[in-house]
Amino acid sequence: MALHPLHGLVEQLETQPIIFIGGKGGVGKTTTAAALASYYASQQQKTLIVSTDPAHSLGDVLNVRLNNETTVISPYLDAIELNPEVIVDEHFAQVERTIKAYANPDMMPKIREHLRLSKSAPGAQEAAMLESMCHHLVEAADAGYEHIIFDTAPTGHTLRLLVLPEMMGAWTDGLLAQQRRQAKLRSVATHLDSHNQKNDKNDVANPFAAKKSDRWEQAVSVLEKRKQLFRQAGLLLHDRTQTAIVLVMTADVLPLAETKRAIEQLEDSKLMPAAIVINQLISTAQSDEFWRRRAERQQHLLHDIEQSFTKYPLYPIYLQQTDVRGTDALSALLSV
Numbered sequence: 001m002a003l004h005p006l007h008g009l010v011e012q013l014e015t016q017p018i019i020f021i022g023g024k025g026g027v028g029k030t031t032t033a034a035a036l037a038s039y040y041a042s043q044q045q046k047t048l049i050v051s052t053d054p055a056h057s058l059g060d061v062l063n064v065r066l067n068n069e070t071t072v073i074s075p076y077l078d079a080i081e082l083n084p085e086v087i088v089d090e091h092f093a094q095v096e097r098t099i100k101a102y103a104n105p106d107m108m109p110k111i112r113e114h115l116r117l118s119k120s121a122p123g124a125q126e127a128a129m130l131e132s133m134c135h136h137l138v139e140a141a142d143a144g145y146e147h148i149i150f151d152t153a154p155t156g157h158t159l160r161l162l163v164l165p166e167m168m169g170a171w172t173d174g175l176l177a178q179q180r181r182q183a184k185l186r187s188v189a190t191h192l193d194s195h196n197q198k199n200d201k202n203d204v205a206n207p208f209a210a211k212k213s214d215r216w217e218q219a220v221s222v223l224e225k226r227k228q229l230f231r232q233a234g235l236l237l238h239d240r241t242q243t244a245i246v247l248v249m250t251a252d253v254l255p256l257a258e259t260k261r262a263i264e265q266l267e268d269s270k271l272m273p274a275a276i277v278i279n280q281l282i283s284t285a286q287s288d289e290f291w292r293r294r295a296e297r298q299q300h301l302l303h304d305i306e307q308s309f310t311k312y313p314l315y316p317i318y319l320q321q322t323d324v325r326g327t328d329a330l331s332a333l334l335s336v
Contacts, residue, residue: 023248033151041077091128134233244274
């Protein structure tokens with residue numbers, strides 16, 4: 001399969017509301033994502049770009065200071081740089097508010113300590129980040145965006161985020177099943193103590209009292225909303241008319257190997273990539289021997305890339321003489 005002209009990438013993704021940009025660290029994911037967002041914005045298509053990469057390089061590429069809130073870059077372009085620490089703090093604050101509604105007040109100091117320690121637990125940051133991403137994913141269409149582009153962290157992290165909605169949905173189902181079992185126990189306890197329902201003292205002592213039951217229902221409602229959120233996000237991710245996954249790589253041995261693994265995992269999860277961008281290519285018309293040899297080596301690897309990814313369109317981005325910064329330069333990158 002020959003390389004496609006670069007402007008074909010924006011045409012291919014023109015009708016895709018949701019675009020994920022992934023790949024090995026350092027291959028140019030952020031530049032590619034920002035270039036797509038800037039181009040669509042230049043075409044007066046309302047676009048949101050969201051960076052989930054802790055490296056926080058999106059603001060540098062756009063030449064704008066970004067944070068965890070939506071920043072207006074231009075009339076048609078908004079950007080967010082998700083801060084994992086802020087998101088984790090907000091996530092656990094919400095968990096504490098939910099628990100506080102039905103827990104014994106005497107237990108709250110221990111619960112707060114447990115939650116504080118849980119922030120550093122494996123997967124805690126990913127779970128919190130996932131929930132934030134799912135909110136942006138589901139709410140972007142309602143906010144009037146024609147495109148929402150995710151500039152993601154390196155490949156392994158991206159793949160986990162893409163398959164997590166199903167995992168988190170199953171985990172939430174387990175919690176809801178546990179809540180239903182406890183509801184049955186409360187029903188039995190309430191029936192046995194029905195003759196004491198009007199006794200204030202007993203009502204306070206009984207952990208299954210009506211007020212407690214109401215609070216448990218609030219907790220169940222929170223879980224049900226999370227389950228619905230993950231379900232909606234999962235459906236969007238697997239809908240090829242809605243979501244495109246674009247992998248970025250360079251013509252080097254390690255990115256080639258990692259991209260092969262990423263595609264295998266995506267295909268196993270029924271998440272087919274839409275395209276592959278090959279970044280930092282060097283023109284073969286070089287007078288300097290070093291750069292000429294680099295270009296020749298890339299051409300040899302390009303043959304391997306074309307043989308490895310016959311099912312996917314390949315788009316080249318050639319190495320620029322200067323760093324690409326700002327929406328005008330980024331947009332121009334995809335206009336050639």
